[in-house]
Amino acid sequence: MKHILDNPVWNALRTHNYALGHVTGTSAFFAPEVAPFAAVEGAALAGLPELYEAIPFDNPVIFVSNEEVTIPRPWHLLAAVPGYQMIYKGPDFPHSDGAVSIPLGSDHVPEMIALTSLTNPGPFVTETIRFGHYEGIFDNARLVAMAGQRMHPEGFAEISAVCTHPDHLGKGYARHLLLRQVNRIQLNGEVPFLHVKSDNARAIGVYESLGFEKRTRIFFYVLKKNGGELKV
Template sequence: MVPNHVLDNPVWHALRSGNKHLAHGPNTIPYFTPDVSPFAALSELTQANLTRLYQTIPFDSPIALFSPEKLAIAAPWTLRQRIDGWQLVYTKPAEPAPIGPEIMSLTSQHVPQMLALTALTAPGPFANRTIAFGHYEGIFEGDELVAMAGQRLQAYEFAEISAVCTHPDHVSKGYARHLLRRQICRIQAASGTPFLHVKAENQRAIHLYEAMGFEIRTDMYIYVLQKN
């Protein structure tokens, strides 16, 4: 399959544009290192490229591929999981920066708390160097990080909002909405278009995103693959 839109193949386009500094491998089959993200990409979603990726990646940890269509995964890869989800895009006019709880920029010193929060809430993969994607912000209660959000894939003018999560003890306080609005404003101020991905089963998050003005653009399937 040859994707027709940048966001049909967001990881590949990100690795060739805004996240190029984090890219490894040939242009046709680039990937992030596992300490940043498990994502890899193919210029075209073909069996030949899947085989080349298998032969090229120098590590054995699982990788994840995005596709707007269902794929047939064959040897030498083993399919560990398929995550069904949606890709949503925000195209409404810019809104004023929100007023709300104090938000702090997150740095390397906050990584242990970021890892703990994402492990508890499972918003998506988050590793020791995921913060290298940039623009992560959080809300603290005392010294505890209780909510966060940031940006991940930067595919030309499209910027993905990611790692949106709130500690279970602090839900329903509007923290996620406030952090999302901050990211939307930041992206639009840079003349970008916000987008994000969400699991199809996560109805709470989908309702929030749609209430804020995000619109579903396409199905998105994430294939978690393991070397045999």
């Protein structure tokens, strides 16, 4: 029997993230101003042609699947990025002393986009903040670290956009923000999870040290209909 996290985009858009995208037949995708992610209900090869017809825009999308597949035409494959899905198995309600963090709102979006563009923790666009629960650490009024939430399938919540400005690495900011997110998610009665590129050994090591374990391989296929580029 498939686990709900085997198809996180589909199950997020069918539950707590419903208002942030669209579900049409066996296709699901976030609004492009929120996130580029898309999914299908069943097997990837069977659902990708319908997804092509369902998406009404030409922006590139990231098809997320735990299946390694050959992308069929008429899709154009821009990149295939292997990764891991990791789930939190550490102590309940972990405590972390660290720098003061503050909630991030719409006024902070330009700084958040600048920081994620510099550090590339994953796509972050103008309305990504609508996923909620973003927190940041500031130094001299400049945002230098942040973390928040993204996909929210029933019973689970994804920690995302974990990043630190290169000038502030080694200060424990990412660890502190991660544990705050873990605590918040557990207090809500849910299980934290996250995604990481399989070649990001440094991040994987940090996540494992905090109690995350690899659950499954996951693949991010960057696809286009009629041109465009997208960094993942």
